[in-house]
Each structure stands twice: as structure tokens, then as C-alpha cells.
Amino acid sequence: MDTTIKVTTIHIIAALVAALISTGLSAGWFGFKNDVFALFVAVIILYFVGQFSQKIAGDEISGFTQWLWDGISPFFFTWVIAYTLFMMYL
Numbered sequence: 001m002d003t004t005i006k007v008t009t010i011h012i013i014a015a016l017v018a019a020l021i022s023t024g025l026s027a028g029w030f031g032f033k034n035d036v037f038a039l040f041v042a043v044i045i046l047y048f049v050g051q052f053s054q055k056i057a058g059d060e061i062s063g064f065t066q067w068l069w070d071g072i073s074p075f076f077f078t079w080v081i082a083y084t085l086f087m088m089y090l
Contacts (some may be wrong), residue, residue, distance in 0.1 A: 003060045004070050007053045011075040014049040018042040018075075019082035023090060042083075046075050
């Protein structure tokens, strides 16, 4: 499988998990409500997923521009859409 597809898929799956956790933090499922903390949790998850993807991809993906389009952008857009839908319907 192509490295770009692997990295993008990993980031999309992690974004769905991060959106669910962020929804739980925003809706008060964990005993408190904090929207800002929900955003920070998503950013922390993005960081660790990026580190994991770097180990998988190695030197095949280099430069910030390629990481922006292969990892950060899919994560951000998936997280925003999933977070919004989860907040509306859960």
C-alpha cells in the first residue's frame, strides 16, 4: 500500500477517536465540561499520531507541506465534521 494512503488513513481513524473523546469532554460525560480542553486533547492526539506515522513512513514523507496535506488536514477536517455531528446527535 502507498505510504500516503497509510498515513492519511491512520490520521482519519485517529480523528474519529479524538472527536468522540472531545465530544465526551464537551458534553460532560467524564464529570466536567470543558470545550478548550477538548481541543487540546485533539491536538495532543494529532501529535502522537504524527509521531507514530513518522515511524511507519520513515523518510518517504518529508517536509512540512507533505505532512500538512497527508496528515494534518485530513485529521483536522475529519475531527471538525465528526465532532460537530457527535455533538448534535449524541
